[in-house]
Amino acid sequence: MILPILAYGHPLLRKECQLIEQNSDDLQNLISNMWETMYNAEGVGLAAPQVGVNKKIFIIDANPLFSEDHEISDFEKLNSKKVFINPEITLINNDECSFNEGCLSIPDIRAEIKRPNTIRVNYYDENFNDNSKVFEGLLARVILHENDHINGVLFTDKISSFKRKIIEKKLDKIKKGKIETDYKMSFL
Numbered sequence: 001m002i003l004p005i006l007a008y009g010h011p012l013l014r015k016e017c018q019l020i021e022q023n024s025d026d027l028q029n030l031i032s033n034m035w036e037t038m039y040n041a042e043g044v045g046l047a048a049p050q051v052g053v054n055k056k057i058f059i060i061d062a063n064p065l066f067s068e069d070h071e072i073s074d075f076e077k078l079n080s081k082k083v084f085i086n087p088e089i090t091l092i093n094n095d096e097c098s099f100n101e102g103c104l105s106i107p108d109i110r111a112e113i114k115r116p117n118t119i120r121v122n123y124y125d126e127n128f129n130d131n132s133k134v135f136e137g138l139l140a141r142v143i144l145h146e147n148d149h150i151n152g153v154l155f156t157d158k159i160s161s162f163k164r165k166i167i168e169k170k171l172d173k174i175k176k177g178k179i180e181t182d183y184k185m186s187f188l
C-alpha cells in the first residue's frame, strides 16, 4: 500500500523515534508499504517517520544514484538496497564529502550537504539479524540522511544560514501545502 509522505513542517518529522523491540507482522507490513511508497515517489531512501511511524527503521535503494560511468563494486551490488532497523552509526575517520541532496518530505529543494564519507553501521536487517558493516560514499550518504530522519533531523538543518534565507519561502510553501508532487503527501 502506498502511504502519504509527511511534508516539511509536520511535527512527526521532528521526533526522536523509538527502538523496535521485535519482528512482527506489523513490522513486515510496514517494510513492504515503505518499499512501495519509496519506489512510487522515485526516492532512494525512506524513513518510517516520513510515513508517520515513530520507529527506528529506514530503507534505502541507492542504485539510481550511481552514474553510468561508476563501476559498481561487489559490495555495492549486495548492499545498495537494504532495510536498517535500530541502526547505530560510528565514524570511521574524519573524511567528509559534499553532495547535492534532496528529500521526499521537502520536494523541489536541493542543497550541497557535507557528510562523513565512511561509516560503520550496526543494525538489524528485515529478518532481525544482527549486522555490522562499513559503508562509504553514496551509500554512507543515503544512510546518514535517513538516519537523521529517525532522530528528527532534516537535511535543511545542515544548510548555512545564508542559503537557508534563500529557501525559507519555499519551505514555507511546503509547510502550507502549496506544492504539487507526483506522489501523495500529508500536510499538517
Ligand code: NI
Binding pocket: 102, 103, 104, 105, 145, 146, 149
Ligand atoms: Ni529525506
